[in-house]
Amino acid sequence: MESLVSKFEQFLETEDNVTLSNNSLDWLTNARKKGIAHFAKVGLPTPRDEHWKYTNVAPIKKKEFSLTNTKEHDVKAADLDVFRFKNLETIELVFINGLFCSALSSTVSDERGIVLNNLSSWLAEGHQQDLTVDAGDYVFASLNNAFMSDGAVLHVADNELLEKPVHLIFVATDTEQATMTYPRIDIRLGKNAEAKLIESYVSLGEAKNLTNVLTNIIADENSQLEHYRIQEESDAAYHLANIFIEQKKDSRVTSHSVSLGSAIARVDAKVNLSETGTENILNGLFLGKGRQHTDHHLLVHHLSPHTRSEEYFKGILDNASRGVFNGKVVVHKDAQKIEAIQSNKNLLLSPNAEVDTKPELEIYADDVKCAHGATIGRLSDTELFYLRSRGISEEKARALLTFAFADDVVNRMSLVPVREYLERKLIGQLSSSDQIDDLKDLI
């Protein structure tokens, strides 16, 4: 990773799918140059950086990842079945090691003004729209600007509703040389528009890749977006994500973040509730096992009165895994009559697991309603004894209680097939194989 700056010049010269074949677009070239300049100045974060105190990316720094990917792969449509949601029709876009796979994908471009396409095809169509994202202090967002590669564009025109949920599947395979990818997802909902979008990050085999994705969401007046990210990359992978959300008057954005995989996973969400009447809900569930490290950093700005935000995160940490939660809400001056709720509950399943949680509030208005709480606990002895006294084995009682803890977050999702998918995943992770069949009756 240390050689990124030197790789950049060559990257900028190359015209291919990875570089989006389009260095003639001014906004893109400028974004790339600005991005690498920021990175060249500050470098990768270290634990001395306040926002990276608990998450050390030194292992990433030492590793070499390749930017050039071949289009060759042996992934078949059926290989992805395990990552699809039963009984849910979606519009699917598949990316394999960062490259769009048209054979496995469908796109939308209809007369109603709904555009769903992969980014490089969209640019190739000649769209001039500036998709620049201001990375601010987020250095991985700057890197995404610099090396922005294929991803998805979902633009929904005013008053339109995209009925089917969009499913973006980013697949990493176990390539000879570990790859790094910088997907960009650009979601713009017009006035009164509605859409649902699910991002899945998956691995086939023990992929040792690095994903550095940026999702940019702009929700115009009275629009509604339900957004999901399900990160289940291999335990050898590294996952970095930035989600930037900008909300206009009366819009409502719900974003669910489920983090199951990766050696190190870091998700930064930044939300601007720019206009009055907006509501933002961030739900999250992170599971750690082995030596996994999962970090969610949320930053919600209440910039206008009558805005509402909710952060609801749960963590389950087993073995020697570590979880980090930092939820910060800033209520700006004159943002009166706002409501902000922050909750982070954590369950430690092993004496070696650890979690650092910090809900933060910064308030510059006086008429606000805020509630925040964070807990770190273990399974309740009383509940365990009650179940065991009925004849349920200790192992199963533990799995049951842990599942119940997690399912609470899953139940906040509106798409039932996604819930069922995740519940199956959870059961698979939480109980040993001989318990699974029976626990399936739970759902």
Add this chain to the structure above:
Amino acid sequence: MLNISNLHVKVEDKEILKGINLKVNAGEVHAIMGPNGSGKSTLSHVLSGRSGYEVTEGTVDFLDNNLLELSPEERAHLGVFLAFQYPVEIPGVNNAYMLKAALNAIRTYRGEEELDAMDFMAFVKDKVKLVQLKEDLLSRSVNEGFSGGEKKRNEIFQMAVLEPKLAILDETDSGLDIDALKIVADGVNALRSPERSMVMITHYQRLLDYIEPDFVHVLVDGKIIKSGDKKLALELEKRGYDWVREEAA
């Protein structure tokens, strides 16, 4: 069936049970009465295998098993059931699911086939009526948001489904109004059988008007200081515990 001999139990270095002797034969109903804090719940917890109790002396034999060395679930498999004084609320765990998992664990131990969801619902249908439990409570989280009476009825309902050999009822009557008490008592009476023994813990004689015990024991300060038949309960009701204490001193 159950033979408790010279049982001494410590909690956090404080001796709570100070030499309990109790023999319960198949089909018998024993009432244990005693003032608050005398160790009744401690006894029920030790019998069902709750951790945090240190047995310093004595033995408990249950159907030729050394009960004290078994895990709570193993005791349940053998047929021990505790109706909790304070039934535990478990958010997110479905009541019916929990009970089905419990029943199937016990059936597997007994060498019987597991019941699937449909057979299970058919099996519990009559048992629900037995204690007049509202059916929608089955699909709720275990005890969560149940009223006090509903929790106690749920305990007896679970007992009806799991068909234990030894049921320990810890203050199943407390917090019940007279109508609810009758329902619970009818449920318990329906479950009396020559193969099933019961240990009923209470400090009110009122329950014993509805469920007639074969024996009554008085537990004071960690010891059974007097035993008798149901007339003893009536006397305790009238005269309190002090005279028994004095008699024993």
